[in-house]
Amino acid sequence: MIISTPEKVEPITIDNGKIEKRILIGSKDGAENFVMRLFKLKPGANTPYHTHDWEHEIFVLKGKIQVVSKDNKTDVTAGTFIFVKPNEEHQFVNVGDEDAEFICVIPYIEGNE
Numbered sequence: 001m002i003i004s005t006p007e008k009v010e011p012i013t014i015d016n017g018k019i020e021k022r023i024l025i026g027s028k029d030g031a032e033n034f035v036m037r038l039f040k041l042k043p044g045a046n047t048p049y050h051t052h053d054w055e056h057e058i059f060v061l062k063g064k065i066q067v068v069s070k071d072n073k074t075d076v077t078a079g080t081f082i083f084v085k086p087n088e089e090h091q092f093v094n095v096g097d098e099d100a101e102f103i104c105v106i107p108y109i110e111g112n113e
Contacts, residue, residue, distance in 0.1 A: 002029055006038050018045035026113045035113050037104045041065070041094035049091040054107050056090075058082035063100025066093040
């Protein structure tokens with residue numbers, strides 16, 4: 001069993017530090033089925049608009065995030081959960097004035113952490 005806190009996981013910085021990703025639980029921990037990641041987006045930061053073959057389970061912890069899909073833009077706040085289906089176009093944009101954080105769980109496929 002592993003018990004820890006996000007602060008003990010080294011962040012991966014993306015887009016000149018506008019985004020931090022921490023792999024909380026992944027293959028390095030012996031997880032063979034899922035990867036749990038914590039994302040922090042600075043105000044105005046966004047993930048790329050993209051798609052891939054696997055699903056996402058998202059839980060918003062902090063801030064205000066706009067969820068962008070092919071046909072919709074929806075603003076969500078802490079306590080919201082989101083299911084992104086495989087091959088569904090998506091993006092997450094911090095539209096608030098403070099850092100936004102969300103947990104993202106994906107299936108483990110080599111190279112997708």
